[in-house]
Amino acid sequence: MKLSIGPIQYFWERQQVLCFYQQVADSPAEIIYLGEVICSKRRLVKTKDWIAIGEELRQSGKEVILSSLTLLEAASETGALKKLCNNEDFMVEANDISAVQLLSAAGKAFVTGPSVNIYNQHSLRLLAAKGLKRWVLPVELGLKTLADMQAARPAGIETEVFALGRLPLAYSARCYTARSHNLPKDNCQFKCLDYPDGRMLKTRENQEFLILNGTQTQSALTHQVLEKLPELAKLGVDVLRISPQSSNTLEIIEIFDSARKAPEIKPTGDELLKLLPAGACNGYLVGKAGLDYEVNPAA
Amino acid sequence: MELVCPAGNLPSLKAAIDNGADAVYVGFKDDTNARHFTGLNFTEHSFEKAIDYAHEKGRKVFVAINTFPQPSGFKRWKAAVDRAAEFGVDALILADIGVLDYAREHWPEMRLHLSVQASVTSAEGIGFYHQNFGIRRVVLPRVLSVRQVAHVISQSPVPVEVFGFGSLCVMVEGRCLLSSYVTGRSPNTYGACSPASHVRWEETEGGTNTRLNNVLIDHYAEGEKAGYPTLCKGRFQVGENTFYAIEEPTSLNTLSLLPELRDIGVSAIKVEGRQRSPAYAAQVTAVMRAAIDDCLLNTESYQPKAQWMQELAEVSEGSQTTLGAYHRPWQ
Known part of the structure; x- marks a missing residue:
């Protein structure tokens, strides 16, 4: 199985982004997804910068994919998407069906991210005919459906699983980070910069529940599939995606790298747990609530 | 502008039609639709009666088959498409690419509408479904401002339906997993958000917990009216504050926007609420009918009447209404 690094979900300072990808260049991850996928107002790193970062990573031997915005609202965002889909340098990860349409019309191969709803073999087959090369299993689907999909997947299609990260759960027109500061979206003052792993939302019993990341809502717990690597390998999963967090991402990649290289050792999540911003979860994998966590989940 | 109203059962369907709905939308009694609630929706028997009633009055029936089947259940979605088509419905409201493909192939004459659950917000996205499945209408998610809706309509290959009234999803539909994160069941996989099976009301010394x-x-203090725990409409702590961090319990109400929606070329107005009572169907349909008729007749002088606003507030969540994402400051 290959390792990928998903697009950065958060709004980081430019220097932090550049520094992150310099480090990633020497990591064991084979595939790097680049670009802003949440909010078109986050422009500290511009498209030409992403392409420059991509070229450097490619020189380090990485496969580079440019990721598209997940929720399109303004006409200017569709315009930017068209430019992205027309780029001649890199393959694109479509995070919305609009990108699928633009890429397939241009005859370009593409990847679909976790927010493109491929829930069954018929959807997979149809998109494969449109140029799909790799798809990411939607995060709420479990091992049982993954097995059924793998059994029916068209030849040449790669399957990627969201292997570690706070779960992308929802997208909205409203900016919740701005709202939490009593600001409208149009005057957000770029508050997201203050929360490099998103802003914590707790229940009134202090349970760490959700993460506000601008217009995106994530799980507070970090979904992780480490204990299930042997099963994912058996199902023929091609790529494991690590979603970047503001610290410890490289250590996490090392853990997954060791685990995939030593299938005879049963992996445990103990070491991983110390590297996460809050707790862990894996319920989706076993057909339960996403926030559940079983240390040795049964299939 | 066509008025499209919800019906969770035969009495609601009759109420909507008797009060002026141009079309009603319904679902079957299973997880093939996004209002999969106990005691709701249509059996074959009631479905046949529903279609007869609507067609006798010259109105249309649309069937929502708008959840996302996984391989093990796919045949249930096929059966739902076949059943609806065999009964002669006027349109299917679909979301999943696999289901759209099946309907297109097996019922090529059937009119297909793209459900809000397909989560499409751009003309390019609409184009995908138009080219591949010949959809003839799209229902837009509740995430666009009026200006953005206008832009989509100007570029869209098919007519556009928008939500006009009802409980407000604040997340883009079809890509919201909050419910399955908490309960294992989401609108996509199960056809319900914050399902009643997982709800608990807890009386405590200081009030009620939901x-x-x-x-x-x-948590509701003594004397405070407790609402249903739809998870995006609860009070949570962010930083030092406890508040409705995502959204208040409130309903969308577009009466004041109808002239704008008319002028930008909206083809149909949808009312949310298949899970609501026949009285709701009757009241909301009657108000929306009167408002749309007034808006189309009095193109310059239309004003939402205070009585309409009050009648809609009475059946709104938390008795409050909002313009939602149509109105930029809400965002």
Whole structure:
């Protein structure tokens, strides 16, 4: 199985982004997804910068994919998407069906991210005919459906699983980070910069529940599939995606790298747990609530 | 502008039609539709009666088959498409690419509408479904401002339907997993958000707690009216504040926007609420009918009447209404 690094979900300072990808260049991850996928107002790193970062990573031997915005609202965002889909340098990860349409019309191969709803073999087959090369299993689907999909997947299609990260759960027109500061979206003052792993939302019993990341809502717990690597390998999963967090991402990649290289050792999540911003979860994998966590989940 | 109203059962369907709905939308009694609630929706028997009633009055029936089947259940979605088509419905409201493909192939004459659950917000996205499945209408998610809706309509290959009234989803539909994160069941996989099976009302010394699969969604002090724990409409702590961090319990109400929606070329107005009572169907349909007729007749002088606003507030969540994402400051 290959390792990928998903697009950065958060709004980081430019220097932090550049520094992150310099480090990633020497990591064991084979595939790097680049670009802003949440909010078109986050422009500290511009498209030409992403392409420059991509070229450097490619020189380090990485496969580079440019990721598209997940929720399109303004006409200017569709315009930017068209430019992205027309780029001649890199393959694109479509995070919305609009990108699928633009890429397939241009005859370009593409990847679909976790927010493109491929829930069954018929959807997979149809998109494969449109140029799909790799798809990411939607995060709420479990091992049982993954097995059924793998059994029916068209030849040449790669399957990627969201292997570690706070779960992308929802997208909205409203900016919740701005709202939490009593600001409208149009005057957000770029508050997201203050929360490099998103802003914590707790229940009134202090349970760490959700993460506000601008217009995106994530799980507070970090979904992780480490204990299930042997099963994912058996199902023929091609790529494991690590979603970047503001610290410890490289250590996490090392853990997954060791685990995939030593299938005879049963992996445990103990070491991983110390590297996460809050707790862990894996319920989706076993057909339960996403926030559940079983240390040795049964299939 | 066509008025499209919800019906969770035969009495609601009759109420909507008798009060002026141009079309009603319904679902079957299973997880093939996004209002999969106990005691709701249509059996074959009631479905046949529903279609007869609507067609006798010259109105249309649309069937929502708008959840996302996984391989093990796919045949249930096929059966739903076949059943609806065999009964002669006027349109299917679909979301999943696999289901759209099946309907297109097996019922090529059937009119297909793209459900809000397909989560499409751009003309390019609409184009995908138009080219591949010949959809003839799209229902837009509740995430666009009026200006953005106008832009989509100007570029769209098919007519556009928008939500005009009802409970407000604040997340883009079809890509919201909050409910399955907490309960294992989402609109996509199960056809319900914050399902009643996982709700617990807990009386405590200080008032009432509402829980969803044990997660505290809200706490109500003594005397405060407790609401259903829809998980995006609870009170949570962010930083030092406890507040409705995502959205208040409120309903969308577009009466004041109808002239704008008319002028930008909206083809149909949808009312949310298949889970609501026949009285709701009757009241909301009657108000929306009167408002749309007034808006189309009095193109310059239309004003929402105070009585309409009051009648809609009475059946709104938390008795409050909002313009939602149509109105930029809400965002």
